[in-house]
Amino acid sequence: MTDCVFCRIVARKNPADIEFEDDAVLAFKDNYPKAPVHVLIVPKRHIPSVMAMERGDAEILGRCFLAARALGEAKGFAERGYRLRVNCGPEGGQVVYHVHVHFLAGGRASGA
Numbered sequence: 001m002t003d004c005v006f007c008r009i010v011a012r013k014n015p016a017d018i019e020f021e022d023d024a025v026l027a028f029k030d031n032y033p034k035a036p037v038h039v040l041i042v043p044k045r046h047i048p049s050v051m052a053m054e055r056g057d058a059e060i061l062g063r064c065f066l067a068a069r070a071l072g073e074a075k076g077f078a079e080r081g082y083r084l085r086v087n088c089g090p091e092g093g094q095v096v097y098h099v100h101v102h103f104l105a106g107g108r109a110s111g112a
Helices: 005-010 055-074
Strands: 018-021 025-029 037-043 083-085 101-105
Touching: 005 025, 005 037, 018 037, 018 055, 025 055, 037 055, 055 101
Parallel strands: none
Antiparallel strands: 018 025, 025 037, 037 101, 083 101
């Protein structure tokens, strides 16, 4: 999807400060952080929202959460803790329609 900002980041057409990558997931710093550490974890394959997921998409969200665990360990938050947030639809606060997990850490992480 060329009109999706996250797809453009995955395709390296838009710049991003990449924090983690594997074959299915990409994680990069949020341009509008809501916590001292705010990273967005996205599947490389476009899925518009959790509300649009199909049964076969379940594994990819699990991969996003494993990436969050790896980020927590790499950034020293494995013991102290962090917050994960997924916004769904307009009333749920979703702004970019590509499934993503907010990784927030470094203090009392609020908002996202």
